[in-house]
Amino acid sequence: MTRPIGYYVHHQGAGHWHRACAVAAALDRPCALLGTFTGIDTAGTPGPVINLPDDRLAEGFDGRDGEPERPLSLHYAPLAHSGLRTRMARIAAWAAETDPALLVVDVSCEVALFARLLSLPTLVVRLAGTRTDLPHLEAFRSADRLIAPFPEVLESAATPDWVRAKTHYAGLLGPAPAAPDGGEDGSIVVVFGRGGAGGARADLAAAARALPERDWHVLGPVAGEAATPPNLHLHGWVPDVEPWIARAALVVGGAGDGVVAAVAARGKRFVCLPEERGYGEQVEKARGLARLGAAVLHEGWPNPARWGELVAAGLALDPGRIGSLAEPEALARTAAFIAERAAWWERRGDAAPIRAIV
Known part of the structure; x- marks a missing residue:
């Protein structure tokens, strides 16, 4: 039986959601979307949807993000937040119940590191910009591979060589290129x-x-x-x-x-x-x-x-x-890359745990 793939979707804007749906539809195996989808119409989604509790702080909250004692490898880890606890528990329960081949993380340093603790291989989406801070680098280090949703020609000069070497440059994962139809109205x-x-x-x-x-x-x-x-x-x-x-x-x-x-x-x-x-x-x-x-x-x-x-x-x-930056096969090429990494982890199999001697 083919093991599924998971795709964690960040709640900021709509771009992560649209990208996740496009990738899930192009995959040749089941793909579940995990995230907080309040305000998003999930009807017709190409796969199961796991709606997670919101992990954001309420308006007017005193900001107990725990920053003074927060581990340096984390960006966001508020204390005493029941929504965040339930969120992570549901991710762990989904992983235990479905035994996925891997998880695409788009995007969250914390979810990437949490998946590593769950012994779940990840493909971490790496957005543009200068992301050489410790949390990003540790998330990148924890990943099996990285996916950059932009062409390599737009890569930042500050990106370390080892990060580039782990990166699949997906290109612009948007609509298929279309020739101008001559219908411009000057607007x-x-x-x-x-x-x-x-x-x-x-x-x-x-x-x-x-x-x-x-x-x-x-x-x-x-x-x-x-x-x-x-x-x-x-x-x-x-x-x-x-x-x-x-x-x-x-x-x-x-x-x-x-x-x-x-x-x-x-x-x-x-x-x-x-x-x-x-x-x-x-x-x-x-x-x-x-x-x-x-x-x-x-x-x-x-x-x-x-x-x-x-x-x-x-x-x-x-x-x-x-x-010239719009590549006709960008989505299909990226879906094939994700499927290949999932198949690689399936062939590798689980590491055999050491059994306790009673």
């Missing part, structure tokens, strides 16, 4: 993902007024009050950003994995405004895109006077640069 599409703070209505209105000859379509959350010019269209959450990106002459957005993958798949000219993330994840990726001539980079939201220059620079980009 500018601004995309805000679930993992960030969203946009400010006043800032967007000022940007739209700076280029009144173009329609601006904004996808994702927008906060605040301001008069809206007629060329600014606020759509909120949309079920699929791809049709909007397909019609756009230019895309403006952060450097999250989902946005970059969607822009690359369509080969769209891109003005990248990286958002603040831990370990410089988005800034590092955005700088890599700019270095390749695949995007125009601006760190922070531009003032209105800059928009004309930025849009002109974006429209002057060669869209083939970012389009």
Whole structure:
């Protein structure tokens, strides 16, 4: 009987969930998704879903994260948190009951190390940015292999050689590349993902007024009050950003994995405004895109006077640069890599425990 695979999904934003579902659907063996899925529609998920208790601290909690005494190999280990205890207990129970071949961890240093204590092989997803702190390095060291959801050409210069050697560069695990269909309408599409703070209505209105000859379509959350010019269209959450990106002459957005993958798949000219993330994840990726001539980079939201220059620079980009980063077989290649490691551990078998002499 084929042993299943587990995929641990981090709750920040929606990118981890979408990536997990895409990988699970491409695998040739059962794959269970484990995580906190509050607010996510799990209907139609390609495999079992194990919904774990939330491990976040409640609003207004006194922050007993135990930081003064927290082991240096952990990022997050709050004390006296029953949700965290139950969460880890359910992961252990799932592992004991299903005997998985391995666990993909996307992402959590603590879950990666906990899986090692459970004698469960892991493939740890390694996000972009400078992740040379002790908790990340120990999670990487504990893993069988690492999966980077970006092309090797975007690798950080600070990444140690031994980490690179363990890494499978998955590429951009987004929609399949699609040829331009000639249906561009000259619009500018601004995309805000679930993992960030969203946009400010006043800032967007000022940007739209700076280029009144173009329609601006904004996808994702927008906060605040301001008069809206007629060329600014606020759509909120949309079920699929791809049709909007397909019609756009230019895309403006952060450097999250989902946005970059969607822009690359369509080969769209891109003005990248990286958002603040831990370990410089988005800034590092955005700088890599700019270095390749695949995007125009601006760190922070531009003032209105800059928009004309930025849009002109974006429209002057060669869209083939970012389009070349979209690999048609990236998802299938990564699913095959995960399946190969699972099969390797199955062939190896469990280590024989030493039996006590009574």
